[in-house]
Amino acid sequence: MKNSPFNLQEQQLTNEYLQYADEMLAVRKNLLGYPANENSGMSGFYNWYIQSGLADSLMNNAGDCYAPSHFDLSSHRYECKVIDYFADLLQFAEDYWGLIGTGGTDGNNHGVYFGKKILWERTGELPIVYTSAEAHYSNMRLADLQGLQVKRIPADTEGRMDVASFAKALAPNKPALVIYAIGTTFKGAMDDVAALEEIIRQKSVKNIYRHFDAALFGGYLPFTRCKDLVSQKLWHYDSLAISGHKFFGIDEPCCVFVCRKEVFDAQQNSNIPYLESSMPMISCSRSALTPLKMYWLLKTKGWYYYARLALVCIKNAEYLHKELLKLKWPAWRNNASNIVYFKRPAEEIMHKYSLAKDCDKRLGGNLAHIVVMPHVKQPLLERFLKDLAKEIVGQER
Ligand SMILES: *Cc1c(COP(=O)(O)O)cnc(C)c1O
Numbered sequence: 001m002k003n004s005p006f007n008l009q010e011q012q013l014t015n016e017y018l019q020y021a022d023e024m025l026a027v028r029k030n031l032l033g034y035p036a037n038e039n040s041g042m043s044g045f046y047n048w049y050i051q052s053g054l055a056d057s058l059m060n061n062a063g064d065c066y067a068p069s070h071f072d073l074s075s076h077r078y079e080c081k082v083i084d085y086f087a088d089l090l091q092f093a094e095d096y097w098g099l100i101g102t103g104g105t106d107g108n109n110h111g112v113y114f115g116k117k118i119l120w121e122r123t124g125e126l127p128i129v130y131t132s133a134e135a136h137y138s139n140m141r142l143a144d145l146q147g148l149q150v151k152r153i154p155a156d157t158e159g160r161m162d163v164a165s166f167a168k169a170l171a172p173n174k175p176a177l178v179i180y181a182i183g184t185t186f187k188g189a190m191d192d193v194a195a196l197e198e199i200i201r202q203k204s205v206k207n208i209y210r211h212f213d214a215a216l217f218g219g220y221l222p223f224t225r226c227k228d229l230v231s232q233k234l235w236h237y238d239s240l241a242i243s244g245h246k247f248f249g250i251d252e253p254c255c256v257f258v259c260r261k262e263v264f265d266a267q268q269n270s271n272i273p274y275l276e277s278s279m280p281m282i283s284c285s286r287s288a289l290t291p292l293k294m295y296w297l298l299k300t301k302g303w304y305y306y307a308r309l310a311l312v313c314i315k316n317a318e319y320l321h322k323e324l325l326k327l328k329w330p331a332w333r334n335n336a337s338n339i340v341y342f343k344r345p346a347e348e349i350m351h352k353y354s355l356a357k358d359c360d361k362r363l364g365g366n367l368a369h370i371v372v373m374p375h376v377k378q379p380l381l382e383r384f385l386k387d388l389a390k391e392i393v394g395q396e397r
Pocket of ligand 1: 183
């Protein structure tokens with residue numbers, strides 16, 4: 001024990017944790033139902049982290065990473081680099097601002113909050129929030145928390161906000177905060193932004209804020225031929241949120257939030273004296289480790305790596321969809337999506353592959369989905385398909 005890096009208690013707990021880790025890794029082996037990239041690939045980062053001595057100290061990214069700070073024990077400079085990287089990837093056509101937060105929900109929260117504030121500044125009125133019934137539940141929750149009226153627009157069978165219903169619901173004389181679902185959580189549907197924008201134009205809604213909730217799709221789309229679907233230059237959105245733990249597989253929940261600089265500047269007119277004017281973000285303390293991890297991945301893996309990864313996910317999703325149809329199992333996949341949703345199989349399969357559930361009467365009732373993430377390779381899909389084929393044979397007997 002003399003040379004062991006652990007003391008006695010640590011040694012005991014390490015053994016306990018090793019067992020726990022085995023249990024977790026067994027679950028990871030078959031994980032198909034959630035938008036988590038289980039190939040984190042962060043061990044190189046942790047080697048550096050321990051060697052550097054920083055593993056025994058605390059850093060904190062409180063405050064605006066672009067502003068000079070009084071607290072220098074931060075990774076603000078890398079946070080800026082990550083935001084810059086994403087702003088470029090998202091084709092921002094104007095000045096921008098951003099932060100790295102605690103998850104897609106945190107990113108959406110900033111979108112809703114910043115939108116509410118800038119529209120309030122402009123009109124003295126609170127906006128109405130418009131979001132599709134199949135958008136992530138966090139959007140409803142956040143609008144509720146922020147005391148905003150929400151109009152939840154029905155979605156078509158594919159999962160996109162229904163254009164005619166949006167036209168009916170849109171109040172022409174009220175400020176509007178539209179949350180576009182760029183990849184819904186269950187069906188992987190993208191709202192038809194062009195068609196919805198046309199409605200906004202026809203109704204000449206003057207005061208509007210556009211937030212793109214691109215938690216999963218915002219990670220891989222910019223690396224594909226479909227990159228224009230999240231182009232700021234093209235869609236003029238005010239803000240966008242991407243989860244860092246989804247496509248990129250950062251090993252803890254986190255997000256990238258980017259907005260137009262004008263939106264950020266409008267937050268500064270705070271008349272609450274104890275709020276520092278350069279602190280418009282919702283949480284004070286933020287992780288300094290996350291930006292370092294994010295930058296580590298972006299730099300060490302590189303653009304081509306992610307472009308290939310995105311392509312492989314899409315190809316594998318296409319493969320899964322085709323194979324399900326070959327089995328005559330009702331299945332669907334939306335354009336540019338890595339999610340395949342299908343008739344729900346038996347509980348045994350649901351459990352074995354950690355599949356998520358949903359229900360849509362228009363598609364025959366109970367559904368499940370597979371999110372084809374980077375760790376989901378063909379052999380795993382083949383294993384799943386084999387299990388499903390067995391279930392079908394069992395039913396026919
Ligand atoms: C996952 C997801 C969220 C929530 O993100 P978290 O990172 O889990 O907080 C929000 N919107 C969409 C579309 C998602 O897929």
